[in-house]
Amino acid sequence: xxxxxxxxxxxxxxxxxxxxxxxxxxxxxxxxxxxxxxxxxxxxxxxxxxxxxxxxxxxxxxxxxxxxxxxxxxxxxxxxxxxxxxxxxxxxxxxxxxxxxxxxxxxxxxxxxxxxxxxxxxxxxxxxxxxxxxxxxxxxxxxxxxxxxxxxxxxx
Numbered sequence: 001x002x003x004x005x006x007x008x009x010x011x012x013x014x015x016x017x018x019x020x021x022x023x024x025x026x027x028x029x030x031x032x033x034x035x036x037x038x039x040x041x042x043x044x045x046x047x048x049x050x051x052x053x054x055x056x057x058x059x060x061x062x063x064x065x066x067x068x069x070x071x072x073x074x075x076x077x078x079x080x081x082x083x084x085x086x087x088x089x090x091x092x093x094x095x096x097x098x099x100x101x102x103x104x105x106x107x108x109x110x111x112x113x114x115x116x117x118x119x120x121x122x123x124x125x126x127x128x129x130x131x132x133x134x135x136x137x138x139x140x141x142x143x144x145x146x147x148x149x150x151x152x153x154x155x156x
Contacts, residue, residue, distance in 0.1 A: 021109065
């Protein structure tokens with residue numbers, strides 16, 4: 001369930017807060033194949049289940065960039081900011097892939113608000129460290145510090 005912030009200013013008081021976790025999401029071979037098609041990355045460790053059985057991971061694995069792209073799916077499950085004209089992804093800092101995501105595994109996101117500040121134009125910029133966990137895994141699949149900006153106004 002999302003943590004609700006009634007306006008962007010409320011994020012300024014949330015530094016140090018934990019968010020989540022999100023729900024679990026299964027990473028099936030079809031999702032991996034679609035990502036390979038979209039990006040042109042058809043490396044066999046991702047797209048060839050027969051060959052990958054004898055590879056270093058014992059089967060196919062999700063692309064690291066597929067995993068980090070799903071952070072954008074998890075963020076609305078971690079927080080909802082109300083009273084905004086718009087929210088935008090501003091960027092990311094520090095991206096790591098500590099463990100591969102095997103095809104068929106389930107992942108979810110957890111967050112921590114690392115920083116929040118007012119920026120030019122009246123927006124609030126928030127940095128959230130999102131950790132993507134693998135169900136039953138000892139290490140996370142991905143850790144990324146996301147940077148978002150929320151512009152006050154309207155009810156978008």
